[in-house]
Amino acid sequence: MLSPGTQIELALRTVQGLELWCSATVDKVSESVVLVRLNTQIAMDYGNISSSEDYPVTVNVIDGEVLVTQEGRIAGKLRDEVYGIRLVGEATRHEYTSIEDRIKVHYKPLSEQEYYATRPEMRSYRTPQPNMPKYLDANDDIPQSLMKFIGDINYKLDRILNLLESHSSEKLVIKDFFHTSRVGGGFLIGEKGEVGSAYLLQIKIPIYPYHEFYAIGKGVPFSGGATGILFTYISEDDREELIKYVFERQREILKSKRKQ
Structure with missing residues (x-):
């Protein structure tokens, strides 16, 4: 589902509960971490991360006619607007019956x-x-x-x-x-x-x-x-x-x- 070049929606949240949505592009995918590049600047800085558990994120990607959602954690900041995300749990595919x-x-x-x-x-x-x-x-x-x-x-x-x-x-x-x-x-x-x-x-x-x-x-x-x-x-x-x-x-x- 996720591969280099995939466009995703990303919800970034802090421990205070602030939630910001933005678009991002997948740069690299490994077994446990996805590197993403934010397409827009956000009013958050994850440069000094103490624990990835404190920074939950939600990843949305449109796969054909299906919306796929998966939770994750910020694993680290590599450089400006490029973050590592550790995906957790199973992805949820929002599939629906077709009725006219x-x-x-x-x-x-x-x-x-x-x-x-x-x-x-x-x-x-x-x-x-x-x-x-x-x-x-x-x-x-x-x-x-x-x-x-x-x-x-x-x-x-x-x-x-x-x-x-x-x-x-x-x-x-x-x-x-x-x-x-x-x-x-x-x-x-x-x-x-x-x-x-x-x-x-x-x-x-x-x-x-x-x-x-x-x-x-x-x-x-x-x-x-x-x-x-x-x-x-x-x-x-x-x-x-x-x-x-x-x-x-x-x-x-x-x-x-x-x-x-």
């Missing part, structure tokens, strides 16, 4: 600088979700179908208010009908995309309770010659909501086919 479906997604292309500045913020960022009034949420006497109807109205009112409040702010570029190709893992887009480009994605699941979230990803070549966006970060809770939606849609499609 359609969902409207908003996305915004990011520069490399914007992408790596946004990357550490994604872990703590959560989109406020519309809340059902407590007197309704706790009422067992209200039928579920009526609750869903009330939830639909609540969601649409929130959308209208958000549009009125944000009419003067910068908006994400709206791209309709991304084609879900990797369940929970990414999208095959319906237009020509750029391999290697970075994207911020805003995803609103269009069924009650209308879960909304952000993710980031990169353009990759998918099978069949198409270009897709592979998630490089999506929270596990958001991934589960997206997977539940896709499989719920598949059940609806199967039901409709049986009735025909």
Whole structure:
């Protein structure tokens, strides 16, 4: 997987918990240590390392259509922007089943600088979700179908208010009908995309309770010659909501086919 010239994403962390993401290129690979050259300067200096256990790192590499993640430790600094990384444990391959479906997604292309500045913020960022009034949420006497109807109205009112409040702010570029190709893992887009480009994605699941979230990803070549966006970060809770939606849609499609 890792070989000289491989482009990787690297998360550098200190004992204080500061996390910085940057791009790097693999210079050399041995059995236990990978030498990498940072492609951008960072506000950290590992020149005087006392113990490699104090400096954990995360290595991400896109292998075809799969995101591969592995943990490591800084093993030493050789010269400016060149570090040795001791990989630990087994690599995790984020592979996903391919199911075709359609969902409207908003996305915004990011520069490399914007992408790596946004990357550490994604872990703590959560989109406020519309809340059902407590007197309704706790009422067992209200039928579920009526609750869903009330939830639909609540969601649409929130959308209208958000549009009125944000009419003067910068908006994400709206791209309709991304084609879900990797369940929970990414999208095959319906237009020509750029391999290697970075994207911020805003995803609103269009069924009650209308879960909304952000993710980031990169353009990759998918099978069949198409270009897709592979998630490089999506929270596990958001991934589960997206997977539940896709499989719920598949059940609806199967039901409709049986009735025909």
